[in-house]
Amino acid sequence: MRWAIVRFPGSNCDEDARFALEKAGLKAEYVWHTETSLKGFDGVFLPGGFSYGDYLRAGALAAKSPVMEEVRRFAREGRLVIGVCNGFQVLTEAGILPGALLANLNLHFTCKEVGVRVERTDLPFTRLYPRGQVLRLPIAHAEGRYYADAETLARLEGEGLVVFRYAPLRGEADYNPNGSLHDIAGITNEKGNVLGMMPHPERAVDEVLGGTDGLPLFLGLLEEVTA
């Protein structure tokens, strides 16, 4: 399975994404954001970072990049798309996933480890996790407060589109790091082939990095090919 990692001006988790995909046994290649074709790829990874310096809004300008038309087509065709952190912001700005990511309530750039509960395990991304498992994953963002209007939130909950939710890691009461509505940390689309999440699974795939809770996500993608 060949994955494209899209590089926007300002992407900085592109190498982490490649490390994680390759560690799981997948092939990964970088694709510049001005490309208009993703032919030959089976999945797309939109990495974290600060595309276009997060000017205007995080992910807003990257969402208008030429490559995004192709990502939209990919998503529509049911192929796998993952956006992490800035990549999630790009996916919402492009309208591929609903909602938006606003400035953290505490106004801080928050860089720490958080608890993330797995809400769905029937997706390629989460098939190797037991349902309800609380993962230990790093976050690093200033604009990660998931927001959607009441109608959209009801639809997300009703259709079970919330994949990851912030959860207490050590029993702490104040575990939502950014003020996301419904503690949402990651969502998918109706087809379940697009995943957007603020925490960084690609930065938790080796003990050297401080944890391995993100690795099953990537191993699950490998199973998608061999299944």
Add this chain to the structure above:
Amino acid sequence: MPKYQATLLIELKEGILDPQGRAVEGVLKDLGHPVESVRVGKVLEVIFPAETLLEAEEKAKAMGKLLANPVMEVFTLEALKELP
């Protein structure tokens, strides 16, 4: 072709919590200003060519629509003028 300058204002929708505005509000209050609330938005000044004022207005609105995120923002064409 004549040149126009459009001033586009992009603001968070009413009811969406604006922590940036809250922070500014706090400072103003601390300095003794009796402020009720502050909202922070963005102003974009765009200069572009257009044949007529009407065409310029259409172009400016199209750009506003492209640049504001309808999930959480609204945009207003605050001003539009022909440049000398």
